[in-house]
Amino acid sequence: MTPLIEANRVSRTLADPEPFTLVCDASLSVAPGEMVAIVGPSGCGKSSLLYLLGLLDRPTSGSISIDGRVTEDLGEAERTHIRLERIGYVFQFHFLLPELTALANVALPMRRLARLTGDQIAERAAALLEKVGLGDGAGKRPERMSGGERQRVAIARALANDPAILLSDEPTGNLDSANTRMVIAEFQRLAHEEGRGVVCVTHDATVAAAADRRIHMLDGRIVAGD
Ligand SMILES: Nc1ncnc2c1ncn2[C@@H]1O[C@H](COP(=O)(O)OP(=O)(O)OP(=O)(O)O)[C@@H](O)[C@H]1O
Numbered sequence: 001m002t003p004l005i006e007a008n009r010v011s012r013t014l015a016d017p018e019p020f021t022l023v024c025d026a027s028l029s030v031a032p033g034e035m036v037a038i039v040g041p042s043g044c045g046k047s048s049l050l051y052l053l054g055l056l057d058r059p060t061s062g063s064i065s066i067d068g069r070v071t072e073d074l075g076e077a078e079r080t081h082i083r084l085e086r087i088g089y090v091f092q093f094h095f096l097l098p099e100l101t102a103l104a105n106v107a108l109p110m111r112r113l114a115r116l117t118g119d120q121i122a123e124r125a126a127a128l129l130e131k132v133g134l135g136d137g138a139g140k141r142p143e144r145m146s147g148g149e150r151q152r153v154a155i156a157r158a159l160a161n162d163p164a165i166l167l168s169d170e171p172t173g174n175l176d177s178a179n180t181r182m183v184i185a186e187f188q189r190l191a192h193e194e195g196r197g198v199v200c201v202t203h204d205a206t207v208a209a210a211a212d213r214r215i216h217m218l219d220g221r222i223v224a225g226d
């Protein structure tokens with residue numbers, strides 16, 4: 001089975017203001033149907049690695065393949081297209097647009113991909129919100145929502161274009177235990193029942209334990225996996 005994502009000896013260094021290595025020689029692959037956790041102390045490079053896996057940043061050496069296709073030689077437009085079509089991203093900070101309603105936030109990636117009509121987009125956005133338990137919150141703006149509600153909107157938005165890959169960065173960072181359980185159950189369902197590849201950066205031991213396997217990072221490197 002072709003991995004959804006494959007990182008082959010990926011490094012990301014910064015030159016300015018002084019040389020610094022964010023990610024060093026990291027290799028991993030994620031198959032359809034699995035939930036993988038990336039764990040490690042603050043500052044070890046988890047978010048940096050996730051940016052690389054999600055084509056939001058480019059490695060300084062090594063390569064990232066999506067669906068078996070190397071991405072380094074692709075131009076920005078093509079990378080953006082792969083990202084829109086294949087990858088959903090739940091950021092460490094939710095990054096919802098405050099001036100838009102929940103429904104409009106979820107609709108945004110669909111509007112960018114421009115595959116569906118306006119009516120279809122609105123219908124699908126409402127269905128996604130319903131699925132994360134926010135059926136009646138569609139018209140609310142993020143500032144009037146709780147942290148858990150916002151996080152659920154962010155998950156619905158990440159799923160907007162039906163991505164094969166879901167990348168999430170501390171998806172339960174500011175959630176209480178009930179909402180954390182909800183997110184874990186949803187991620188497991190997305191992997192195990194829907195066959196997506198789910199990657200989850202987390203400090204939360206319950207989330208890490210719920211994954212099929214864990215990748216441990218330290219000082220920019222992958223030091224262990226189980
Ligand atoms: N643009 C940047 N310029 C300089 N240093 C950076 C930059 N981005 C990240 N860093 C540094 O790189 C290291 C890795 O950062 P990263 O955000 O990937 O860590 P993390 O494992 O996600 O941490 P956390 O668990 O706190 O979110 C940190 O020491 C951070 O301060």
Ligand SMILES: [Mg+2]
Nearest residue numbers: 046047048092
């Ligand atoms: Mg981080």
